Amino acid sequence: MTQVTQITDLNEVVRKAAEYRETQDESVRDRIVSNIYNEAETLASSVVSHLERRVDWDRKIDNIVTSRILGYPLMLALLGAVFWVTLSGANVPTDMLANFFFGLEEHLSALFFQFGAPDWLHGLVVLGTYRALAWVVSVMLPPMAIFFPIFTLLEDLGYLPRVAFNLDRAFKRVGAHGKQALTMSMGFGCNAAGVIAARIIDSPRERMIAILTNNFVPCNGRFPAIIAISMIFLAGGVISVYGTILAAAMVVALILIGISVTLLVSWLLSKTLLRGEPSTFTLELPPYRKPQIIPVIVRSLFDRTLFVLTRAVIVAAPAGALTWIFANIYIGDLSVIGYVAGWLDPFARAIGLDGIIVLAFILGLPANEIVVPIMVMSYLAAGSMLEFDSLLAFRQLLLSQNWTMLTALNFMIFSLLHFPCGTTLLTIRKETGSLKWTVLAATIPTIVAVLVCFIIAQGARLTGLV
Amino acid sequence: MGLTCQSSGKGVLREDFLSYETKSDYIVALAGNPNTGKSTVFNALTGLKQHTGNWPGKTVTQALGNYRHGQKLITLVDLPGTYSLLANSPEEQVARDFICFAEPDATVVVVDSTCLERNLNLVLQVLEITPKTIVCLNLIDEARRKKLRIDVEMLAIKLGVPVIPTAARSKEGLGFLKDTINRVASDAIQLNPLRLKYEDRLEVAISKLAGELEPLLPERINKRWIALRLLDGDYTVIDGIQKFLEKKIVVEGFAS
Amino acid sequence: MEAKDSEFTLSRLRVGERGVVTSLHAQGIIRRRMLDLGLVPGTVVESVRRSPAGDPTAYNIRGAIIALRAEEGCKVYVELL
Numbered sequence: 001m002t003q004v005t006q007i008t009d010l011n012e013v014v015r016k017a018a019e020y021r022e023t024q025d026e027s028v029r030d031r032i033v034s035n036i037y038n039e040a041e042t043l044a045s046s047v048v049s050h051l052e053r054r055v056d057w058d059r060k061i062d063n064i065v066t067s068r069i070l071g072y073p074l075m076l077a078l079l080g081a082v083f084w085v086t087l088s089g090a091n092v093p094t095d096m097l098a099n100f101f102f103g104l105e106e107h108l109s110a111l112f113f114q115f116g117a118p119d120w121l122h123g124l125v126v127l128g129t130y131r132a133l134a135w136v137v138s139v140m141l142p143p144m145a146i147f148f149p150i151f152t153l154l155e156d157l158g159y160l161p162r163v164a165f166n167l168d169r170a171f172k173r174v175g176a177h178g179k180q181a182l183t184m185s186m187g188f189g190c191n192a193a194g195v196i197a198a199r200i201i202d203s204p205r206e207r208m209i210a211i212l213t214n215n216f217v218p219c220n221g222r223f224p225a226i227i228a229i230s231m232i233f234l235a236g237g238v239i240s241v242y243g244t245i246l247a248a249a250m251v252v253a254l255i256l257i258g259i260s261v262t263l264l265v266s267w268l269l270s271k272t273l274l275r276g277e278p279s280t281f282t283l284e285l286p287p288y289r290k291p292q293i294i295p296v297i298v299r300s301l302f303d304r305t306l307f308v309l310t311r312a313v314i315v316a317a318p319a320g321a322l323t324w325i326f327a328n329i330y331i332g333d334l335s336v337i338g339y340v341a342g343w344l345d346p347f348a349r350a351i352g353l354d355g356i357i358v359l360a361f362i363l364g365l366p367a368n369e370i371v372v373p374i375m376v377m378s379y380l381a382a383g384s385m386l387e388f389d390s391l392l393a394f395r396q397l398l399l400s401q402n403w404t405m406l407t408a409l410n411f412m413i414f415s416l417l418h419f420p421c422g423t424t425l426l427t428i429r430k431e432t433g434s435l436k437w438t439v440l441a442a443t444i445p446t447i448v449a450v451l452v453c454f455i456i457a458q459g460a461r462l463t464g465l466v
Numbered sequence: 467m468g469l470t471c472q473s474s475g476k477g478v479l480r481e482d483f484l485s486y487e488t489k490s491d492y493i494v495a496l497a498g499n500p501n502t503g504k505s506t507v508f509n510a511l512t513g514l515k516q517h518t519g520n521w522p523g524k525t526v527t528q529a530l531g532n533y534r535h536g537q538k539l540i541t542l543v544d545l546p547g548t549y550s551l552l553a554n555s556p557e558e559q560v561a562r563d564f565i566c567f568a569e570p571d572a573t574v575v576v577v578d579s580t581c582l583e584r585n586l587n588l589v590l591q592v593l594e595i596t597p598k599t600i601v602c603l604n605l606i607d608e609a610r611r612k613k614l615r616i617d618v619e620m621l622a623i624k625l626g627v628p629v630i631p632t633a634a635r636s637k638e639g640l641g642f643l644k645d646t647i648n649r650v651a652s653d654a655i656q657l658n659p660l661r662l663k664y665e666d667r668l669e670v671a672i673s674k675l676a677g678e679l680e681p682l683l684p685e686r687i688n689k690r691w692i693a694l695r696l697l698d699g700d701y702t703v704i705d706g707i708q709k710f711l712e713k714k715i716v717v718e719g720f721a722s
Numbered sequence: 723m724e725a726k727d728s729e730f731t732l733s734r735l736r737v738g739e740r741g742v743v744t745s746l747h748a749q750g751i752i753r754r755r756m757l758d759l760g761l762v763p764g765t766v767v768e769s770v771r772r773s774p775a776g777d778p779t780a781y782n783i784r785g786a787i788i789a790l791r792a793e794e795g796c797k798v799y800v801e802l803l
Contacts, residue, residue: 010707282755282794584783
């Protein structure tokens with residue numbers, strides 16, 4: 001009982017404190033904070049001595065990376081360079097991995113036939129599950145193993161706050177927060193991580209904008225596919241310096257489109273659903289630090305690359321099996337996939353894609369990584385069984401399915417702008433605690449993606465480009 | 467009897483603060499400004515034995531990690547990086563409430579040696595709450611590179627708590643830091659924390675309120691600091707106190 | 723002279739110029755945040771650089787480089803040094 005009276009006694013003390021505050025003309029807080037800072041200043045000056053004045057390298061670097069003339073071009077160049085290194089570095093290992101896995105596939109198949117396994121079992125295990133896994137590993141692993149360490153190095157170096165500093169004006173104009181640039185950077189790794197990173201934005205309104213628009217940054221589950229398609233259609237599937245530069249430029253252009261759409265949608269949101277004034281903005285530009293190369297590589301490989309790859313593999317295996325089943329269960333003379341894809345086809349054609357692509361995106365909801373394997377498997381089941389062990393083979397497959405430049409472009413645009421993956425949506429649900437915003441987080445991008453693809457497709461057709 | 471007292475008294479709110487159960491000997495809080503290499507210190511001390519979750523009821527990430535040192539199991543709680551503890555944001559509130567109400571056995575404040583003045587602001591605020599503080603003078607290698615000389619002994623004398631220079635990236639000074647954490651946690655070091663003096667009028671009000679709080683709050687809670695927070699009009703601290711008291715009722719109800 | 727102007731604010735400092743904070747003309751949470759950053763009367767602040775877009779501006783506040791938008795900068799009254 002004595003404890004209960006304590007709370008009322010406490011209220012009495014609080015009342016007295018409030019009384020005291022009323023007798024004060026000047027804010028008590030100001031005086032407290034000033035006192036602490038002054039003490040800190042006195043202390044610091046009594047124990048720190050500068051032995052000599054040194055060149056301030058941080059300032060010199062910042063003078064360049066935030067300069068009026070070079071600031072923005074440097075950001076673009078850096079982005080381009082990162083993707084170019086990723087693309088050209090990933091090509092050879094991707095082909096090697098693909099060769100290895102599809103070489104192994106032959107042995108696996110031989111083994112199955114040797115033991116007299118039924119066709120359906122071989123199809124389910126080898127052509128379905130194994131192929132999906134082989135694709136995910138060989139296409140995703142190399143770019144991720146290159147991109148993540150480079151990106152982590154930039155993060156460690158302290159470059160990202162400079163990006164936010166350079167871009168804040170644009171975000172302020174659209175009623176958003178400059179730190180949204182940081183959450184977008186996180187989105188390159190994983191949109192779910194980008195959504196969680198939005199915690200650094202204090203204003204709930206601006207944080208929501210950052211969450212709802214994060215998936216306009218292509219995450220690692222999507223950019224290997226984007227990279228592969230741009231390599232195929234811009235570089236012709238052949239590894240050359242010129243080709244990789246062109247493909248990297250394409251990826252950068254897509255990211256610029258993503259940033260523009262982010263700004264546009266942020267602006268629309270802050271004019272409609274999330275109306276309000278921009279909140280305060282304070283951002284520290286920390287000193288540059290020499291990154292620890294080895295730990296960064298180890299950390300990004302284990303924490304990020306393997307983590308994401310494991311997740312992809314876990315989703316890809318059952319998805320591969322399921323896709324194979326649907327591609328091989330026939331209703332009349334059409335497979336289930338053929339049936340659904342046929343039903344989606346008119347809509348898909350209107351936005352410059354085809355039924356199977358749209359179906360692959362829908363089935364790819366659990367994880368973006370499996371969109372391409374699903375698509376490839378559906379194509380393979382529906383048509384000719386060709387060897388699928390290189391980008392060139394992939395190119396031939398797509399061309400045989402009547403892919404054009406428009407299909408390729410709209411595939412990339414749709415991949416860039418469409419609904420976030422299941423994991424991201426769950427994260428949004430958790431972070432916002434609201435089903436309504438989660439639904440909006442899925443519908444807004446989808447509408448945008450469909451609209452943009454429709455405009456491009458119709459425009460291309462009207463002007464007779466395709 | 468001593469044991470009962472320990473379990474019903476010390477850190478009654480701990481389990482409310484931690485996102486998973488610990489069986490460690492000491493609970494140590496890790497505070498610091500953003501960009502001071504706090505997470506490097508955290509990683510260097512705890513290695514891969516980490517657990518992340520959210521602070522209860524807040525969308526603020528909580529990281530916990532364990533390590534062994536000198537036959538003791540220590541749980542390190544990585545508080546959010548903040549410039550101050552004046553509760554202007556959920557992060558600051560979380561950090562402050564943990565240091566004050568979860569009663570960690572020691573609080574390590576990681577500071578950037580190259581930017582001491584700004585970082586001491588936080589150190590002074592932590593010292594106002596708890597004497598069981600250790601200053602981890604991190605990035606000392608950067609300071610050396612920038613030709614800054616810091617009189618570590620003088621700083622330790624002035625602050626009245628241990629000051630340990632470290633370079634967490636190269637593991638420099640971490641052994642000494644661990645030793646010191648154990649010694650502070652086991653009360654083996656005499657601490658004499660710097661007490662900020664406010665102007666006379668404010669000091670009078672602080673003493674008066676602190677006196678009235680004295681019989682109301684448990685011994686370990688720093689009444690002077692609570693009084694100061696109340697005078698500042700920071701009522702978020704009351705939530706913490708009330709939670710603390712309610713918990714005490716339950717715990718002591720069981721004890722009697 | 724502009725420098726003697728009692729209404730001279732942080733956002734009017736040119737890059738490279740320094741000023742002493744005289745008062746804060748903000749209330750509530752914004753004021754608290756500014757205090758947290760060390761913007762208390764008497765603090766010397768240097769304008770370090772502007773974003774290529776013209777805003778925000780980065781200041782050296784007690785040893786850390788902190789970027790503020792013009793909206794916040796104009797609430798901090800300074801005396802030019």
